[in-house]
Amino acid sequence: MNHALKLCMAGMLLAPWSASQAITLNDDFSLDLNIGAYSDYHSRGMSQTQNDPAIQGSATLSHSSGLYAGVWSSNVDFGYGSKTRQEIDYYLGYYWQATDDIALDVTYYEYEYPKEGGLNYSESFAKLSAYGGYVGGYYSDDMGGDQSYLYSFVGYETSLPMDVGLDLRYGWVDFKDDTFFDDNGSARDSFNEWQVSLSKTLVSLDWSLAYVDSDLSDEECASYNGFDDVCGANLVLGVSKTF
Numbered sequence: 001m002n003h004a005l006k007l008c009m010a011g012m013l014l015a016p017w018s019a020s021q022a023i024t025l026n027d028d029f030s031l032d033l034n035i036g037a038y039s040d041y042h043s044r045g046m047s048q049t050q051n052d053p054a055i056q057g058s059a060t061l062s063h064s065s066g067l068y069a070g071v072w073s074s075n076v077d078f079g080y081g082s083k084t085r086q087e088i089d090y091y092l093g094y095y096w097q098a099t100d101d102i103a104l105d106v107t108y109y110e111y112e113y114p115k116e117g118g119l120n121y122s123e124s125f126a127k128l129s130a131y132g133g134y135v136g137g138y139y140s141d142d143m144g145g146d147q148s149y150l151y152s153f154v155g156y157e158t159s160l161p162m163d164v165g166l167d168l169r170y171g172w173v174d175f176k177d178d179t180f181f182d183d184n185g186s187a188r189d190s191f192n193e194w195q196v197s198l199s200k201t202l203v204s205l206d207w208s209l210a211y212v213d214s215d216l217s218d219e220e221c222a223s224y225n226g227f228d229d230v231c232g233a234n235l236v237l238g239v240s241k242t243f
Helices: 218-225
Strands: 029-038 054-063 067-075 086-097 102-112 121-130 133-140 149-160 164-175 190-202 205-214 234-242
Touching: none
Parallel strands: none
Antiparallel strands: 029 054, 029 234, 054 067, 067 086, 086 102, 102 121, 121 133, 133 149, 149 164, 164 190, 190 205, 205 234
């Protein structure tokens, strides 16, 4: 069994409660529903669908205090006879808006993969945003055996002319033990990934285009996933709708 089936990585980097079109239920509660289609489910430097399209959706219940809870799901394809074709993420978090320009988000996630319970794991998340810049990370010590995992990132988001959003992110994926192996016998426990995203709302839909890449070689990618073409440069086109 390759590492990809043991150590799957989910992809929610933007707070699910953040959409401005949430349905107001009463003075304290609002509900956010979102559905989207993407040319690839690319997460933290790797495709989770073998570069194939993904349909994703979420439902988030938010309280005026900043507390929120919800569920997110996407199709996945890990190959090699994996029975699961779905990822389901449950989350509980708190969003604190200190000022108009400074915010803190902390979340606990439970990731489930139907028909492949051995892939299930949990993760803690924190993100600090200030004046367009942000820094954060995901940590899990529940990756199977005594393996632990940290994904940390830094980025900057801003608005360009014509209301086009720009998001620049650089991330570092770090495992406790050596996980990526090259043909020359070298091994390492971490790699870097990056993403440049453009977004715009048009005809009541949210459109996005992202360039994603990592510094993993084809051999290192194959040693982890079993495939050598799911860690390289790619363009991911997406369209979503919030209700």
